[in-house]
Amino acid sequence: xxxxxxxxxxxxxxxxxxxxxxxxxxxxxxxxxxxxxxxxxxxxxxxxxxxxxxxxxxxxxxxxxxxxxxxxxxxxxxxxxxxxxxxxxxxxxxxxxxxxxxxxxxxxxxxxxxxxxxxxxxxxxxxxxxxxxxxx
Amino acid sequence: xxxxxxxxxxxxxxxxxxxxxxxxxxxxxxxxxxxxxxxxxxxxxxxxxxxxxxxxxxxxxxxxxxxxxxxxxxxxxxxxxxxxxxxxxxxxxxxxxxxxxxxxxxxxxxxxxxxxxxxxxxxxxxxxxxxxxxxxxxxxxxxxxxxxxxxxxxxxxxxxxxxxxxxxxxxxxxxxxxxxxxxxxxxxxxxxxxxxxxxxxxxxxxxxxxxxxxxxxxxxxxxxxxxxxxxxxxxxxxxxxxxxxxxxxxxxxxxxxxxxxxxxxxxxxxxxxxxxxxxxxxxxxxxxxxxxxxxxxxxxxxxxxxxxxxxxxxxxxxxxxxxxxxxxxxxxxxxxxxxxxxxxxxxxxxxxxxxxxxxxxxxxxxxxxxxxxxxxxxxxxxxxxxxxxxxxxxxxxxxxxxxx
Numbered sequence: 442x443x444x445x446x447x448x449x450x451x452x453x454x455x456x457x458x459x460x461x462x463x464x465x466x467x468x469x470x471x472x473x474x475x476x477x478x479x480x481x482x483x484x485x486x487x488x489x490x491x492x493x494x495x496x497x498x499x500x501x502x503x504x505x506x507x508x509x510x511x512x513x514x515x516x517x518x519x520x521x522x523x524x525x526x527x528x529x530x531x532x533x534x535x536x537x538x539x540x541x542x543x544x545x546x547x548x549x550x551x552x553x554x555x556x557x558x559x560x561x562x563x564x565x566x567x568x569x570x571x572x573x574x575x576x577x
Numbered sequence: 578x579x580x581x582x583x584x585x586x587x588x589x590x591x592x593x594x595x596x597x598x599x600x601x602x603x604x605x606x607x608x609x610x611x612x613x614x615x616x617x618x619x620x621x622x623x624x625x626x627x628x629x630x631x632x633x634x635x636x637x638x639x640x641x642x643x644x645x646x647x648x649x650x651x652x653x654x655x656x657x658x659x660x661x662x663x664x665x666x667x668x669x670x671x672x673x674x675x676x677x678x679x680x681x682x683x684x685x686x687x688x689x690x691x692x693x694x695x696x697x698x699x700x701x702x703x704x705x706x707x708x709x710x711x712x713x714x715x716x717x718x719x720x721x722x723x724x725x726x727x728x729x730x731x732x733x734x735x736x737x738x739x740x741x742x743x744x745x746x747x748x749x750x751x752x753x754x755x756x757x758x759x760x761x762x763x764x765x766x767x768x769x770x771x772x773x774x775x776x777x778x779x780x781x782x783x784x785x786x787x788x789x790x791x792x793x794x795x796x797x798x799x800x801x802x803x804x805x806x807x808x809x810x811x812x813x814x815x816x817x818x819x820x821x822x823x824x825x826x827x828x829x830x831x832x833x834x835x836x837x838x839x840x841x842x843x844x845x846x847x848x849x850x851x852x853x854x855x856x857x858x859x860x861x862x863x864x865x866x867x868x869x870x871x872x873x874x875x876x877x878x879x880x881x882x883x884x885x886x887x888x889x890x891x892x893x894x895x896x897x898x899x900x901x902x903x904x905x906x907x908x909x910x911x912x913x914x915x916x917x918x919x920x921x922x923x924x925x926x927x928x929x930x931x932x933x934x935x936x937x938x939x940x941x942x943x944x945x946x947x948x949x950x951x952x953x954x955x956x957x958x959x960x961x962x963x964x965x966x967x968x969x970x971x972x973x974x975x976x977x978x979x980x981x
Contacts, residue, residue: 528626528848528860528931528934529931529932529933529934530626530627530860530928530929530930530931531927531928531929531931531932532763532773532927532928532929533927534915534925534927535766535770535771535772535773535925535926535927536764536771536927544913544915544928548933549913549932549933549936550933566686566688566851566853567763567764567853569628569763569850569851569852569860569929570848570849570850570851570860571690571851
């Protein structure tokens with residue numbers, strides 16, 4: 442079975458200089474697509490990527506990076522909408538590059554499809570009532 | 578067939594009034610015909626919920642012991658400066674005011690996270706707000722500084738007073754330039770990467786009474802979740818704007834100045850708002866009831882998004898340079914479809930005002946009227962119409978060269 446998942450990896454400072462992603466390809470035969478990568482001022486590394494490959498390989502790879510000391514988290518947890526704050530105006534829909542924010546033609550409300558979201562953050566500041574939050 | 582507001586109010590008091598929203602009236606008239614529908618329907622409710630910068634509130638803070646004359650001094654609510662050029666403890670807070678230490682656009686685009694609109698939202702939510710004021714001191718008002726918490730319960734009056742709300746139609750904004758721009762119409766991507774608009778269209782108050790036959794000074798309205806009144810025509814009220822053959826404006830035209838007791842409003846309908854790179858403002862919810870006094874008035878309320886056209890304006894050049902150029906006209910039906918065509922290019926669209934909350938406001942007002950909780954008022958004067966000859970003036974500068 443083939444899986445494709447978007448995940449957030451957090452590298453503690455001691456691991457930032459190690460070629461961990463290389464091992465995912467070499468040892469676990471996974472494909473990766475880096476969506477976002479950054480090193481914070483206190484030298485923690487944050488990597489958002491889409492990993493795909495055989496389910497068995499994927500699970501083993503996640504076990505490998507976790508054992509190496511990398512924190513693994515599903516991406517959907519990282520962008521959220523403050524439902525009480527959102528007014529469903531729709532200002533965000535042309536900001537989102539992947540169509541994760543769309544107006545429902547019936548209800549005229551904005552649907553947030555968090556499985557499509559790549560956590561790029563482009564919706565955060567254009568939201569007039571600041572209802573979108575990214576936590577990476 | 579004609580009705581009077583007094584007759585409609587009698588039905589409202591008995592709980593017998595027939596009330597529909599400006600959305601529902603469209604199908605109703607299609608089904609029943611306008612003559613029959615005009616007999617049956619007493620009130621059509623409208624709604625709009627969008628960012629409205631010319632909004633604010635004035636407060637009477639009460640007198641401290643010993644007294645302070647804040648008038649002519651400085652006053653801040655949660656660091657946001659308020660206007661003090663009136664009597665001792667009256668202040669006015671505008672929706673776009675921002676703290677003096679806000680970095681503004683020094684690093685462009687600025688965030689504008691907190692301003693007057695946010696303070697008003699917090700007050701309406703019942704929260705405490707920090708009042709800091711300084712004064713020069715007088716014999717009768719000796720104090721020179723005060724720092725205290727206040728909230729809506731602790732102060733005398735808190736009155737929302739918006740100089741210009743509920744614009745009758747508005748521009749559709751695009752960016753013809755080659756860099757992203759940050760405007761009051763939101764973030765506009767280069768080369769017409771998107772288009773933004775801001776109107777409730779077929780639900781919008783003044784588009785349902787395009788010639789101001791019923792809305793006037795003293796009209797009781799839904800304002801910010803409570804009740805308010807039309808105080809005057811709004812600033813920049815421009816009844817002479819370009820209209821179609823039915824009198825419906827194809828450009829920004831009429832506006833309303835509105836007033837109401839802030840203490841009975843709700844934060845759901847007065848929301849502090851930030852436009853990245855532009856500034857702070859407040860999103861305001863307004864609903865206006867339209868009494869169906871005649872078939873003609875009813876027909877005006879049957880307007881649909883297909884019937885209302887808005888001008889497409891370039892905000893990289895035409896708007897900032899005050900050039901009259903319009904790139905074309907589109908209907909709100911096209912805008913709500915998610916994309917429009919401008920100069921042969923397909924452009925995705927985004928709304929700045931919330932249609933779903935405009936529906937909610939029209940429905941809330943409908944419920945209030947049906948339950949007999951909201952009685953209509955007879956305006957003491959109607960808004961200036963096309964015949965008033967009012968036109969919108971630009972600011973034509975003149976050199977100041979006679980200083981000796």
